[in-house]
Amino acid sequence: MLTLETLHIDLDGFTLDADFSVETGRRVAVLGPSGAGKSTLLAAIAGFQPVSGRVLWDETDLTPLPPAQRPVTMIFQDNNLFPHLTAAQNVGLGLRPDLRLSRDDKARVDEALTRVGLGGLGTRKPAALSGGQAARVALARAVLRHKPVMLLDEPFGALGPALRDEMLGLVRTLADEVGATLLMVSHEPEDAKAIAHEVVLVADGRAHAPVPTAEIFANPPAALRDYLGREG
Amino acid sequence: MARGLFSVTRTTGAGATALALVLFLALGTLVAVALRAEGAGAFTVADLAALRFTLVQATLSAALSIALAIPVGRALARRSFPGRGVLVMLLGAPFILPVIVAVFGLISVFGRSGLVSQALLALGLEPISIYGFHGVVLAHVFFNLPLATRLVLQGWLAIPAERFRLAASLGFTARDIARQLERPMLREVLPGAFLVIFLLCLTSFAVALALGGGPRATTIELAIYQAFRLDFDLGKAALLALVQFALGAAVALIALRVALPPGFGAGLDRAVSRWDANTPMLRALDAALITLATLFLVLPMTMIAVDGLPALATLPASVFTATARSLGVALASVILTLALALPIAAWSVKSGSRLVEGVGTLTIAASPLVIGTGLFIILFPITDPFALALPVTALVNAVMSLPFALRALVPALGQVEADFGRLADGLGMTGTARLRHLWLPRLARPLGFTAGLSAALSMGDLGVIALFASPDAPTLPLQIYRLLSAYRMDDAAGAALILLVTSLALFWVFDKGGRVNADA
Structure with missing residues (x-):
């Protein structure tokens, strides 16, 4: 269970508070107007953002841990791949940050690439991959890292609708396989409906406790109605 | 963060x-x-002369470099011609050019038996000498005119193209443009450029070593060297070194207050479209300026190849x-x-x-x-x-x-x-x-x-x-x-x-x- 305990973030006058838990294995969409602090919330969980209060995984306090030691893997909006490394090397970083990969490690990298549908493309560099393929490489690495919490910060924002649905389906399958707890920032309500059990609404300086997806769209609170506009 | x-x-x-x-x-x-x-003993007359020479040559070198760079930079900014890219690249070359090589090239062109002197002799005039005060200044201008030109050119190209279009649609003459667009830009760019060049001339030892010397053309750094190598007077060398450092530090402190130009400007490979400068007079002027600047830059380098190969x-x-x-x-x-x-x-x-x-x-x-x-x-x-x-x-x-x-x-x-x-x-x-x-x-x-x-x-x-x-x-x-x-x-x-x-x-x-x- 991921717990945010009286979490408070202060960024030069911009503040964000959160105080809730997410059950293990749940897929959660983080929705809200732009600039409300969705990405900041994920950064705090991942360890990139100094906070007061605590971030807990089960009984363990993550707050003092640097990002790499948290049971968390994150996929960013962009710059998920190092352009000077091949797809396989980019995935391999998930096993060993110094890239001293054993034969066994390399086999696991190939397997992960095949798993996301990129078998045989390991030697390509990111410049030779399409946007969707690059997103798959990032997913392969996340799977290989095998961390119980997966954070996705609008990772498919630059993809077209069809490709986006395809990637969401893949995320859903992979997260289920690993049994990961997933938090995904999006500004597309459709994304939430597609894969999320629950929705965390970030608005007015507060990340609200998760509400079941069907429920929140059936009866949207004021902040969500404003955000959804006509659609609400 | x-x-x-x-x-x-x-x-x-x-x-x-x-x-x-x-x-x-x-x-x-x-x-x-x-x-x-x-x-060490007190300052001698010779030391004071060295201090004075250092300041005067640096001031004059920087002023001349800037004064010449303004018209050349403007010509480069408003003309596009084949070879312009190569010329702009050449303007960056003196930075990595060994000083002693450039000095040799300058001697071949401006020295007693150089090209210019030979031309003067042919006309029945006295040959010129490159050693001493004007030689030091000439070499410093050779090194710093290209730098100054790049800085000025950068300033010109930093003026948004829309301003020039606006000026053209309002019917600005070249003079109006100078007053409204160019002079404000120059007021921003020139103090920093002057300081950088002044500082470079203040600490340029090799030029003074090769072309200066004697009581009337010795910089502080050259005096340090002489105290060191000729007299082996470490106390004197140390005293002069303190003076040199004080000079450098003083200029650096002033420089902190003036916005220094960025070192290596990129994107100088385009010319600004201008509608005011299409008169035959101005075109001829710019062509002459660019030709002269190119000759000044390229001739000494060519002479090194011509003299060196055999x-x-x-x-x-x-x-x-x-x-x-x-x-x-x-x-x-x-x-x-x-x-x-x-x-x-x-x-x-x-x-x-x-x-x-x-x-x-x-x-x-x-x-x-x-x-x-x-x-x-x-x-x-x-x-x-x-x-x-x-x-x-x-x-x-x-x-x-x-x-x-x-x-x-x-x-x-x-x-x-x-x-x-x-x-x-x-x-x-x-x-x-x-x-x-x-x-x-x-x-x-x-x-x-x-x-x-x-x-x-x-x-x-x-x-x-x-x-x-x-x-x-x-x-x-x-x-x-x-x-x-x-x-x-x-x-x-x-x-x-x-x-x-x-x-x-x-x-x-x-x-x-x-x-x-x-x-x-």
Whole structure:
């Protein structure tokens, strides 16, 4: 269970508070107007953002841990791949940050690439991959890292609708396989409906406790109605 | 941000060590100098003359460079013609041109038996001499007119194209444009450009060594050298070194208050469309200006090739051993530059402090002669400083390249960390893994550029080596200086050509090396 305990973030006058838990294995969409602090919330969980209060995984306090030691893997909006490394090397970083990969490690990298549908493309560099393929490489690495919490910060924002649905389906399958707890920032309500059990609404300086997806769209609170506009 | 939270202690340690070494060289040597200077006598008339000459030549050189750069820069800004790109690139060349090579080229054009004098003789006029005050100023203008032109050109191209279109639609004449657009820009650009050039002329030793001298054309740095090499009066050398440092520091302090122009402007390869300057008169004027500036720049370089090529076959072996020695110094200097610059840049980016970078840049005001004097005073009681001439030269050259290295590396590393820092943190890439798999590959370009620059600067350096060198182990620039002093002009020409080609080749190889296999 991921717990945010009286979490408070202060960024030069911009503040964000959160105080809730997410059950293990749940897929959660983080929705809200732009600039409300969705990405900041994920950064705090991942360890990139100094906070007061605590971030807990089960009984363990993550707050003092640097990002790499948290049971968390994150996929960013962009710059998920190092352009000077091949797809396989980019995935391999998930096993060993110094890239001293054993034969066994390399086999696991190939397997992960095949798993996301990129078998045989390991030697390509990111410049030779399409946007969707690059997103798959990032997913392969996340799977290989095998961390119980997966954070996705609008990772498919630059993809077209069809490709986006395809990637969401893949995320859903992979997260289920690993049994990961997933938090995904999006500004597309459709994304939430597609894969999320629950929705965390970030608005007015507060990340609200998760509400079941069907429920929140059936009866949207004021902040969500404003955000959804006509659609609400 | 989180960068400060989990700062890598090894980065801090390495950065602090490198910075401490730089501070020791820039300021620690100064303490040694100050302690040694106490026993020295008062200022002599000759010393005051040197101070006056230093200031006057630097002021005049900077003023002339700027005054000429304005029309040339304007001509380049508003004309596009074939070869313009090459010319703009050439304007960057004097920066990595060995001073002694340029001096040789200038002597071939403006010297007593040079092209200009021969033309004057043919017209029945007196030949001109390049030695002394006007020779020093001429050489400084040769080096700094291109720099000033680039800075001014940058200012012109920074004026948005829309302004010129607006001006054209409002019917502005060239005069209106000068008043409304160009003069405000020049008021911004010129003070910084003047200061940079003034500072460069203040600390330019080799030009004064080769073309100056005597009671009426001796700079402070030349006086340090003479106190050192001719009189072996360390107290006097130390006193003069203090004066030189005070001058440099004073100018650097003023410079802090004036916005200095960025070093290497990119994107100078386009001309501004102008509708006001299409009169035949202005076109002819610009064409003449560009031609004259090109001749001034290219003729001395051509003369080195013309004079040097026939001499290559008969060069004494000492020139080639000196070349090998210089190459060794240059490569050692490259390694030292990177070993100093990378940790300082990393610390600067990690701590987000401009101070670290600022201290690293302190050396731009420091004089290699002063550092050399200090090192000599420190080393003299311990060991034979002359035996250490080459390592000391490599080290001081590395420190002198540091400001340029930091200017190239710090913004680039900042960008790398902004783009990939979190990803690397999240994956636990620290220490050598981060260095090998993130920094070195992402910084290949600025690292190649830095290495090329420091190699070329060190290859052509004629500063500390002149203080320290023993007679039997000169570097190539020093060897050329000795050949020039002995009036062995043919050998000097051949050696100058070798030095020119080696310096440019070093820069090219390293800079190119950084671009190989670059992924978007």
